[in-house]
Amino acid sequence: MLDDRKLAVLRAIVQDYVSTREPVGSKALVDRHDLGVSPATIRNDMAVLEEEGYIAQPHTSAGRVPTDKGYRLFVDRLSTIKPLTVAERRAIQQFMEGAVDLDDVIHRTVRLLAQLTRQVAVVQYPSLAKMTLRHVELLTVGGSRIMIVLITNSGRVEQRIIESTASIDESTLADMRARINATVSGRRYSEIGPSLAELPLSFDHDDRSLVRSIVAVMLETLIDSGEERVVLGGTANLTGFGADFPYSVGPLLEALEEQVVLMRLLGEAGGEVVTVRIGHENPHQGLASASVVASSYSLGDEAVARLGVVGPTRMDYPGTIGAVRAVARYVGQILASS
Amino acid sequence: MLDDRKLAVLRAIVQDYVSTREPVGSKALVDRHDLGVSPATIRNDMAVLEEEGYIAQPHTSAGRVPTDKGYRLFVDRLSTIKPLTVAERRAIQQFMEGAVDLDDVIHRTVRLLAQLTRQVAVVQYPSLAKMTLRHVELLTVGGSRIMIVLITNSGRVEQRIIESTASIDESTLADMRARINATVSGRRYSEIGPSLAELPLSFDHDDRSLVRSIVAVMLETLIDSGEERVVLGGTANLTGFGADFPYSVGPLLEALEEQVVLMRLLGEAGGEVVTVRIGHENPHQGLASASVVASSYSLGDEAVARLGVVGPTRMDYPGTIGAVRAVARYVGQILASS
DNA sequence: ACTGGCACTCGAGCCACCGGAGTGCCAGCA
């Protein structure tokens, strides 16, 4: 169906369109690529490609533009990931060194990605469910309140405050702290549910309800704030390719401000492979002319969250994929070493 | 110089221009406002207002548009702050209730402000320097590392990790924790510098260098992360008034992504009064056609940080000022009660 | 001090026109 030359033509069309932003015609193609045949031949190939749905014309007598299907084929079979330049690698290192805590790492990452790809960057916090708990701290604050601080191996810290009915003395609290830590610390967050639920039973009746409250808050923290934190950056880059989004960038920006939408965009955690969602493949309409390039990043040997960029379907896929992959790996290293 | 009627004309011009987005002419003015005089008279008044620099014409034979100076006069003398509607107050309450921690409060606030004003919202985290330290926690993690957790009365939590040269035993750590807390807890962050600096001297020689490191990290945390955290929201609203920003929203978005710029935009903490910066009054060029409406918010009786919105100079000042003021007050209440 | 009238200005919108880039098709050639 599609012989080698037709594939080469598609590849050339994608490349030219990405760099010029204009529909590409048969003559321009042969001028800029050594295809060894005449424009007329290319026209025939183009007709076939169009019939198969890989390219389209905005209007009669205009050049051709890749369709989502065309980009998909390009990404899957016609392109090779572009490795970063030495300068870019150095930039990454410079940018990330000196990060002081997890928040800082995440924020630097998002800015780095945005700058590197000149697109909108999205980085998810390491998911609590995938983490191991390093330590649980209990503090009394303001007399009758107890603050619960959860610290994970990624450096993520969550804190909650609960009201305690009676004022609680320091040694009792130390006992609770010790026993809770014995139960949970060093274990994966997702595994501790059952043993945590039983924990209150091993306490004296007097303390049991308080422990129960503490456990409840811990489990709740796991469930509802487990996945939802996402950081966005580089929205200014959207204006650069304003014309690429048919109905202006409004709906897109709106969609990107919804945490839930962002989460779905990034997709399910997988291996470290980079995934690409093109145009209508995205779960959210309003992103029909946007592509998402995302990857999981790992702490140690397990994928803990995802990061990626959002840009117009007409983007430099090889370069973007390379950048996302490199950043994902680097973040993994940073996290593991802190 | 400017009699009452001329002021009324200016007020009318601002109001009309804000609602119609189009230069307003003398005839349109008398049609929509009961000024009791003819268009010709208005024209004379307009000529004076223009000479004084309060209004300008985009081109000859077009209507008049307020200048920054005109808006300034309007805000200072010609408008009264619009109180929120009952529905809006209810919306605020609904929006903010159920916030679980400080991060959550800040993020909800920014979304609330953006939604209420349909503009870009900016909220600063409570400044560490203004807070009192509620508690300092020291934990050993992974053997030879020590995590320092600082908890303030606003619920803000900062943590840092340092390497310890020797492994440290639990009782020594408990001693350090107790003495550090005795020195700092309940005191204002900005006051603890001197006593904290002396603290290492009161320790045994063996522990002194470690304590010195801990103190150094605490002071550093105060200084460099003291002011810088700012959250941005509602950028999607920028697209709504795209035409209001002469050279598109690009430069503006870029400026807003710079934390430092944002901080300067919000201005110095003051009382709870709402401040308005109009157009070129802003410290950053690129915001020359933007206005910033900001206010401090308080925890207890002290202003701890600022929040505000950024929009086109042509904005509904009375409404925006009202919204910012209401939100600032409400956030103060929420923080004080948690 | 205000008003009505008048001449003038200028931008927005509309229309017609034209050039260029691109296409599809067809006949001819290897």
Add this chain to the structure above:
DNA sequence: TGCTGGCACTCCGGTGGCTCGAGTGCCAGT
């Protein structure tokens, strides 16, 4: 069979001329 050159056709985008309407400034009159 596959490639090529040629040709007629299409259509977008930019340009220039035109009108229309809103708005102004000025002036004489009340």
